[in-house]
Amino acid sequence: MSIIEAIIFGIVQGITEFLPISSTAHIIITQMVFNYQFPGLSFEIFLHLASILAVVIYFRRDLIEVIVGFFQYFTNKSKENRTQFFFAIYIVVATGITGILGMLLEDSIGDSLKTPAFIAVSLTITGIFLIIIERFVRYGNRKEDQMTFIDSIIVGLGQTLAVIPGISRSGATLITALFIGLNRDTAVRYSFLLSIPVILGSTVLAIGDFTQGSLVADIGIVPLMIAFIVTFIFSWIGIVWLIGFLKKSKLIYFAIYCFIAAIFVYFYLSPDTIMEV
Template sequence: MDWLQVVILALLQGLTEFLPVSSSAHLILVPALTGWPDQGLAFDVALHFGSLFAVLLYFRRDLFNMTRSWGRSVITRQADDDARLAWGVLFATIPVGLAGLAFKDQIELYLRSPFYLAMGLVFFGLLLGWADWKFRGNRTESQMTWKDVLIIGCAQALALIPGTSRAGITITAALMLGLNREAASRFSFLLSIPVILLACLLKTRDLIEEQVAVDWFAMGLGVLVSAVSAFLCIHYFLVFIKRIGMQPFVIYRIILGAALLVVFY
């Protein structure tokens, strides 16, 4: 890959990983429009590591407090807000892990087409807009119950369906449960950490088994651009989400879904 392809794909990954717009749709549409060859497994791993580094860096203080409180709760059996949030992130990750093990191959075989991507973008985009308009409340992530955590975790498993968007479906579920926009987004970002980490480890295992040749320049540049763009995306999304709401993303998802149908059909 030349440097322009590396930068554009890394920017897309960094921006769309945490926005409710489906990163998979962008990484399919852009190569189709440009005629670029598939970027390969090694580059996918690099981009995900960049996104992971960004979210770890952005929430470093929260993660330190959550980890410290979680460790204390294991010993004392008493949990404060940070410990409950940490346990919530862990429990909410279980459904998507189980669903991935059970259905990943079938989804890759039958649903990984531009048509299903477009349908997922439009349907789950409209669901996001409805949740933001109808159900959004004033609760914060520290006020979530275990039932809330379970529902959001099960919703996250739906992100295995192409076009759904992991960020989009978890924010949708949180809004439906009465969380405010910022709390729904923050919990979605925290939930991304174990999911991206697991995805990186699985893809790294596949990479080792396939013994793929690695372009270290492309890998390094991809990690850097993905990390910087993801960090800025998280920051400005949380800054502006109270003001802009979810409707601009709903409109964008509908346009993107239509673009997929026009390009491929």
């Protein structure tokens, strides 16, 4: 892999990972537009780790609050500790649902759906739901202390939709969380913190490649490190950007972008291509 390819893939992965526009779809688009060969699942997961590092650092205070509150609840059942204890449980429940259903659905979905036409449909569906949640659903006002197990189950089911090529994980969880009545701050916090166990869990799939060193051999240590750093930087930018947009209630712009991307994918990319990511 060249340095330029590493930078481009890092930018695309980083900026799209947490925006509701599907990072997988944009990796596919990048491959087809620039005629690049994406190294595969191990490299994708490696870049995801850079994105998760950005989340962990950005939401470090939230993570500490949840972890500390969870363990303190066993000895001090204050209202704050109770809120953080169950918030951690809700993260585990949603992650478990996504993990189990994701493994069951992944084989049945297969690479046959990673075509321009299907990606275009997925992007269009994402855009439609972003418009629905922005224009036709009143934002809720429920916070962490008002969440229930049902909420975590519903969000977990919504997150599972991300196994479909072109459906954004962050978009699916965010839309679902807003739809069930969580306020914007809680929905964003829940969505981002959910990404940590989900993506870390997926690294199990690439442990063999990491330990055997094949990732370094196939790509090269310098491009690999550059891609990681660039992904981290642009993931951070994406996090800040999304939070800023949501404070101004601007999901409609992401919907418009999804429609434009869908049109481009459907009409301008080869209909016979099946991507490997």
